Amino acid sequence: MKRAELLELADAWFRGNGWKPFKFQKDTWTAYLQKKNGLLNAPTGSGKTYALWVPILLDYIKKNPDYRTQHKKGLKAIWITPLRALSVEIEQAASRFAEEMGTQFTVGIRSGDTSQKERAAQKKSMPDLLITTPESLQLLLASKNYDKTFKDLQAIVIDEWHELLGTKRGVQVELGLSRLKTITKDLRIWGISATIGNLSQAREVLLGPDSEALKNSVMIRANLKKKIEVRSVIPKKMEKFPWRGHLGLHLLDEVVPIIKNSRTTLLFTNTRSQCEIWFQKLLNKYPEFAGEVAMHHGSINKETRLWVEQAIRNESLKAVVCTSSLDLGVDFAPVETIVQIGGPKGVARFLQRAGRSGHQPGKLSLIYFLPTHAIELVEASALKKAVEKQAVEDRVPYLMSYDVLIQYLNTLAVSNGFYPKEIFPEIASTFCFQGITEEEWIWILNFITKGSQSLQAYDEYKKVEIEEDGKFKINNRGVAMRHRLQIGTIVSDAMLSVKYMKGGYIGTIEEWFVSKLKPGDVFTFAGRNLELVHIKNMQVLVRKSSRKTAKVPSWMGGRMAFSAQMSELLREELYTAATLKKGEKRTNELKALQPVFQRQQKESVIPKSDEFLIETFKTREGFHAIFYPFEGRFVHEALGSLLAYRISLLSPISFSIAFNDYGFELLSDQEIDMQQVLDNDLFSSEFLMDDLYKSLNATEMARRKFRDIAVITGLVFTGFPNKLVKSKHLQSNSQLLFSVFRDYEEDNLLYQQAFRETFEHQLEEGRLRLALDRIKGQNIAWKKCEKPTPFSFPIITDRLREKLSSEKIEDRIKRMLKNLEN
Known part of the structure; x- marks a missing residue:
């Protein structure tokens, strides 16, 4: 069958359903049938499943003209998704097309939720299309004769690639693909990604730098202009001294009309605890919603989650309070309205959530922004502009994740075993390990066979045996079982x-x-x-x-922190607020914030783009110094510690540090000589790494990071399904190993990785440098205030919340507000 005839089959099926394929769908069909690899950039709810599932099936029809009567069983395509919630949608769409085209294609799901019975059935006879997760793909590679399972594989699709890209699960996918490229002759690799800042790098990571797959690839963009309307829920009475303590619940009554006026509403919270609180308070105050409002987050059991997802689809629920567990996938057309409670901390996340409403091509997406405290309205104003500009963050890929590589090599050793000479070029062809040296490779092989230099005396770390022909293999059944139980890179508390x-x-x-x-x-x-x-x-x-x-x-x-993009947008918005002249046009949010801004101007200033604001004042608690880089909480945590350390070198003084997304506070029982701080250029990025090491107790942070690395590599065992090892025991076991490496083997690659990841991913050292360089070029606006200002109040109250119970904090803050208003 010629290509034009194949494409006509798909067109006819679309017409039969009353649809018309988009240009991006047709472009993807053509590119796939031309044997190209690629990255499809398409928003949520635009029909991306059919963009790739259709040509996979058409290609099969082309190769098997008697497809209606004869069918050769076996795995032909894999669809990887980061979230289990997506699997059901993809399965339904794929099965429907396969059935209505008259093929005998079978579709199956394999994830953490798949029953043992179903897995056993799949082992005997694989479905034609397997929908799975990165972890389950690794488990397939850990099964004997996996090469036979994959020998007829034609296509692999990685859905929501932007979600996997900046994570170790993304590294797992890169390594899995490097193996599949070798063992299958005619593999086509496609990624699907929502908008991210670094799309071309995303394609390079997916297909491998300098690879044949990359040279024979295309980037297809769905130019569907999605209309997104952002409306802020503005409090009737504007608090002049904002604080985060009530999690936005003071606006509960404003949300109820929104819920009542929509067929279905999703209320997104940033944390599971906030989700629980909102759900409780909503039902306590409005008991008539019982049975019409549900809750959805990742820790709730599978049956309840699936029930909620189905109830949204058939519109039997008015509203669902949820977390990022409903960010992706779960295609339900009926959702009419989205409410975002509190700043989403990133533009991409906000756009993703907005896209859940009007979840059909051409429909308007409506999202309400509900601030948990007044200053978050500045974020709402900034997000409106970001939506207009389509300004979205980059995702930074991991490099040299030795822990994931060690786990992967053990996976190959558990199944068929591997020859290092064959596997090394595959690994070096990935983006993550493109810079791996021969020396590092030998260290890793020694590590899995001998247990690294300092652990050679202990047999339990000698997992892989070298057989006579040079094959690396795990032959011990106990070691193999423990390894399979622990495959994965998501390390959370027990x-x-x-x-x-x-x-x-x-x-x-x-x-x-x-x-x-x-x-x-x-x-x-x-x-x-x-x-x-x-x-x-x-x-x-x-x-x-x-x-x-x-x-x-x-x-x-x-704990979520501002993305760099979000920080920049927020600063721009604040600078706008500072320089607006009378009569100039301003957003509703900035208009509503006028009382707060006026009070801020009265007590201090609103910084302009060339200013860096520092406020100092004294209260009963001591001397406060508050700095406003507007760079997000992770950067502020590092900056606060760095500055406290540098000040202590000038004069012995101890601080308690508090921070939020807007700034950080140094509180002491003695006054800081701020002039001395400014004269000594303490915001310099010189000696940054050295000072961070000393100020932050970087060793302690790296020790915590090492726990995850130790779990991923299998240095510590997390336990059997119903008998998991307690978290404190895992911590002490990994700490013991960390100390051994620190004292006897400082060049241990995993020990070094713990520090590198601490600086690159946790402290965002790159952003920290940029922030320091920016501050260096700004004029310092140091204001000696009489009392706390509206900008400082959220930081001070956040620190109190860490110490006091919720009842006590309410009373304490009411007293503080009374004093400030007077």
């Missing part, structure tokens, strides 16, 4: 199952939160108040409680 005493699984919760509870304590989880009965075998046994007050679990993943 998760415990939450179950009712009488049976019934509710979800998972992090050990560090549960460890602070004692029997009888009540906590909110999955929208219910639960009383802790006891903890047994990694299970948290609970019963329902009628108590009204309860602790809300917080998850370690809850």
